[in-house]
Amino acid sequence: MQIGNLYTISAIAVLGGSLFGFDISSMSAIISTEAYLCYFNQGDTTFDSLGNRQCAGPRSTVQGGITASMAGGSCIGALVSGYLSDWLGRKRSIMVGSVIWCIGSIVICAAQNIPMLVVGRVVNGFSVGICSAQVPVYISELAPPTKRGRVVGLQQWAITWGIMIMFYVSYACSYIQGPASFRLPWALQMIPGILLFLGLTVLPESPRWLARKDRWNECLAVLTLVHGNGDLASPFVRREFDEIRGIAAFERRNADVSFLELFRPDMIHRTHVGIFTQIWSQLTGINVMMYYITYVFAMTGLQGHTLLVSSSIQYILNVVCTIPALLWVDRWGRRPTLLLGSAGMLIFMFANGGLMAADGSSAPRGGMDGLAPASWQISSRSASTGIITCTYLFVACFAVSWGPVSWIYPAELFPLRVRGKANALTTSFNWLFNFALGYFVPPAFVHVHWRLFLLFGVLCAVMLLHVFLMFPETAGRTLEEVEGIFTDPKGVKYIGTPAWRTRNAFYHSAFLEGSK
Template sequence: MAGKTELSGNIYLITAVAVLGGALFGFDIASLSAILGTRQYRCYFDQSPSGQECGGPRASVQGGITASMAGGSWAGALASGFLSDILGRKRAIMVGAIIWIIGSVITCAVQNIPMLIVGRVINGISVGICSAQVPVYLSELAPPSKRGRLVGCQQWAITWGICIFFYVSFGASHVDGPASFRIPWGVQMVPAVLLFAGMIPLPESPRWLARNDRWEDCLAVLTKVHGQGNPDSPFVKREYEEIKEMCEFERQNADVTYLELFKPNMINRTHVGVFTQIWSQLTGMNVMMYYITYVFGMAGLTGNNLLVSSSIQYVINVAMTVPALLWVDRWGRRNTLMVGAFFMGTFLYINAAVLATLGGPAPEGGLDGIEAQSWVITGPPSKVVIACSYLFVASFAPTWGPVSWIYPPELFPLRVRGKANALCTSSNWAFNFALGYFVPPAFVSIKWKTYLIFAVFCTAMLVHVFFMFPETAGKTLEEVEGIFTDPSGPKYIGTPAWKTRVDYHRAAALEQGAIVDEEKLTQTASHHQETADKTGTATTA
């Protein structure tokens, strides 16, 4: 029985271990971002024209090296849906950890660019699996009032991975020769080892157990995680019955394929989940993460000053993710996404305007022989570019960063959740691949207009979220299903997305056992919705 064999039911400990899968992605971003500007890397993988030295790979090749990880992640994310349904959420994550170790061995021993790409593709497969299934695993274990906070820890782990490993790579950059990048690429195996070992005593998702008719184990996990060992806890009983009802309803849909996600009753939520991940990439955050050394190099920073200034954004990323972990379940998903899109777009428009009016083309071949550093801005205007870059990161960190992982798993019913989140996450990696490849050549060919493109995307996503993204905060996963399919549910069901509301206080009360009979609560919810209908604004129950 699961309750006798599993060693941990503390949801925060479970989260701390599982989100190490996010740290893998962060380690990869930082190890490449900190290394690609170093002389050791540029000399070892040099493709400069004759007469130049240590210019590093050509812009198009560097784009391919960067994008190779995302290409592997796309494949890994798609495969993770099948893997997770067959093996379970927990074991799928453990498989991802093993694959990461294999990829890290190859990149650590790299001899040339093709070998580097192969290692990064394998690492990407691991990241694809973990990035798709860790949010599913946590969302299926977390109580509704804490689901956003706990799943959002995936993004926080990514930011910590980026920040920590940037400084590891920065320290290694002072080592002569290829060891300067072999050391960090070898050290990045450590979190994967910890992830694999740490997952062993953790419980499996109770919803996956239920779908596989392991009802005794399902109840044991719910009791351990949500009932503090008390199977008679009102919340445990309510959660167990809701899972049971949902599984019974889904018996007739036992055979699930990716095609089901495109059927009329599912296409709306599929479009919302997929675009959540697509928009998170089209914010332009990858420009700041992967290629910040190029951006700051064009602003006149060089050497250690360049790397240290670049690292400040990683510290900002870590710190500014914390407010979302504390309050995203109160803020809701919609408002958080719209506020983030507005501020990110604002800072990108400012950067584009400053670069266009106060900057100029770099010498032929790029600054310091780096082709992608094709624009120059100096003096006070360069400080504006750097400041707006920091503010952009500060806008992304508490908004699209965590919510893009929190939101998609909440949208789908149990029978398709593993495959649905795999599809949504694969969309993330498909665009990550495209942007990783696109940005260095874009800096060469369209220069400052690269910022303008991403600013327009931020404007478009603000409008899209307002009209099409319903609120899911504070609802159980089974209740979220009712938003899309249950015509007999509360009054807000079926209303436009901008009139859906956050149910944080209701969820917290139910978890604490403060509310057993929901009749009074439903009346209160109806009153709130009537108010929203009259005012045209969302209210919080």
Template sequence: MYQIGNIYVITAIAVIGGGLFGFDISSMSAIIGTQQYRCYFNQGPHGPGYDDDPVCSGPKSDVQGGITAAIPGGSFVGALTSGWLTDRFGRKTSVQIGCIFWCIGSIIVCASNGIGMLIAGRFINGFAVGICSAQVPVYVSELSPPSMRGRVVGSQQWAITWGILIMYYISYGCSFINGNAAFRVPWALQMIPAIGLFVGCIFLPESPRWLAKKDRWEDCHNVLTLVHGQGDPNAPFVMLELSEIRAMVEFERANADVSFLELVKPKMINRLHIGVFTQIWSQLTGMNVMMYYITYLFGMAGLSGNINLIASSIQYIINVLLTLPALIWMDRWGRRWPLLIGSILMATWLYANAGLMASYGHAAPPGGIGNVPEESWEISGAPSRAVIACTYLFVASYACTWGPVSWVYPPELFPLRVRGKAVAITTASNWIFNFALSYFVPPAFVNIQWKVYVVFAVFCTAMTIHVFFAFPETSGKTLEDIEEMFHEGVPAWKTHVNFHRIRRAEVGDLNDKEQAMKFEENIDSANTVAKSG
């Protein structure tokens, strides 16, 4: 069967899995403020079905938190399950399994006749997102050459931003439909990309490292030739990659007990801690709060109705556009500096918003602005425009730093033998915190109002310190080089990007002596690690 060999085309198809999560974020953020949704799922005194009733307040704040949190709750379970799926069936097949679950969940969500059915369908959708979000980064990182690994893995985040933007405008357009179709149509349309991803995966090659792990060396060599050798099985970089993979697989078989317990052993637990906190901190920036509940934030800043929805969509455009610089230059910038600069900038905008709200705002009337309890604080005039501007700047700061890097970084940290399981755990950490924050934020807006900004600003401050002292640089290194770096115990702040040399190796510019030395280094390092392990 025909297989696609261009890494950019492979990535474009694979990261549709990230777009599924983006579809969910914006379909909910654009819909929760509409009269059709609030009246159909209303828990106020007038009950469901009163589409023309102007006082429909929708689900209670804690129930809305539960509806929103159903996706990350399911994603937590899906991410943990994906480690077993990917080791048994392969990276590509696991993603296809996720597509099937997404379609099942979307059918249930689209047909929802009550809150319980809506939550159940969203949980199944989340299960699919958990599988895809955990394994797509693993898959593309194992196929891509080191000099563009950040670019192709970071495309997962770009796909998320495109999914958010496309579904937001679909949902916004559907908001003008009278009746339940206003939210059922976008929930049905979100099945289309999952179907496309399932079909597209048929034409993609399997991960060469997974094939090697299964002793399918001929297939492994063929995939490396297809993706990296332009049809030449003896291309220098193909042979270099094959030698590195073979050395690492042989070492791992001789010295490793491949189980989840391997991840908490002394030589692996530091990497697990870094990967887990990369995903935890990416949630504690507060970015997904901005994505899910932006209409609440802008409602407090004095925007309402269609103006609120249009203003909210601008942040999604910013998110798409500002992710591009990271995709283009991340492999030259590295991983550490974007994480450090991004957290500092986000803390700045969050502290600014908290100060503006506290200094120039006041509590909203009982029941919230426009009968929306979550819009519990009011600010107007020039300060409200400053709040909106800081919100846009926050999104821009996240989009080109933590957004793509948080997906690129964890798969790079782990050796082949545990990569599938490890990334499943790190991604599950993302989703369990996403679940907690999705559930926490609506009641938090009701109870602590503007102080929600302070909470996330403090988190951004803490993550800056943590990244500086604990997160090493992985850009410009092969996955096997990263293994060696961790075993040598190089302090995080002394690591740096090694982009140019790895790029020379990929294009075959190393001379024969350098190639031979590199090959011997791979074998020697594997033997050294074997003796020390």
């Protein structure tokens, strides 16, 4: 028996997103704890006046490497997922990713030293790369146009839930003495991977992948199950099936499914847009706030458990502020959501940089609260409050815009024959820049201090201009209709409709779906 409710299917599939979220907060909540710093210590060990041990932990460049190793594995996993998805199917490729996640979590939990920890994180990253690339493809190929943004965006919501849940699990475990304080949360990471594997066993395969394999009866059965409530004669099901069949017939005559096709003249524009959607989502500066929020708040003078609790508030905001995007992103459209999000983020990044420059100074050697990368300190309480507030507002802007849309948008841009590989390629750039930033940020805090925030503010301004000029609106169109933005009706040549002239087709599609 297979589940046909679209929201249930999406809720199970996006557990793949929670894997990434679990990884983020299992590091951000742990890297400042005494147990972690002393177990993986590469510096001096000292004792305070009360006899408490204080360890420097890994060097800033090494900590950057530990954090970035997951993203490095994800980049490779995302690229491999294109071939895996085309071969095994969308659903089975995600199941493979869930098994790999459990293996990586075992290695991390048992890590005896930094190299073993890095290896486990690379394996986990390989899994996250597969799931993050193929879950949006799987859901987008099942969803109708008016709900596609909402259900694909659930991937980001699952990430935010994973971040928040794992942060509080790690926070609770920080009261445990010794290495168990970080080994236990790393072991608990396996739970969503196990649930994902079991849940996928009762979900249908993507109807568009089935069509590509000439499994037409199964394709029609899935469309009837998900969109027709079992009614084979549903007008919407028949219309969707005919569109898929027409596109599949054309693509079979023009099939060339290597990665090189993504760089052909009729494909390069959408490839460029998909890649930069993922690149910009990382260059917003969200990595600073997610992985290294404890460093930022340590600069404001927060310490100990107050530091962890204050840091956790942003994870709650991340969950809550993603909800409006899930409810209304199909009505808002992709372009306005990205443009307004970019504008909000650049304001708060510049505000943080300005506050740190005006009221900050270099921290004593060793950093604030024993964190070497937190090598800047804020001198006034009002500036500290302002930085914390702007950080929360920045996260809210990301959560309602680039967070969900960066997963929704690339999965909509490409034709069926290359969709798996295309989303694999675009997602690999997400992880490539995630890797670079994860490695770069700790030493950047040490060497460039507040200027790092200005850098991200400038990047947010550039991405705002880029979206306005080059990112077309895809909301409300079927995946087959999106082709019309980029090609003529026969799919022969590139048209290049100016991005700012494209419009949201939500209400037109809602009228058509209402007839099903």
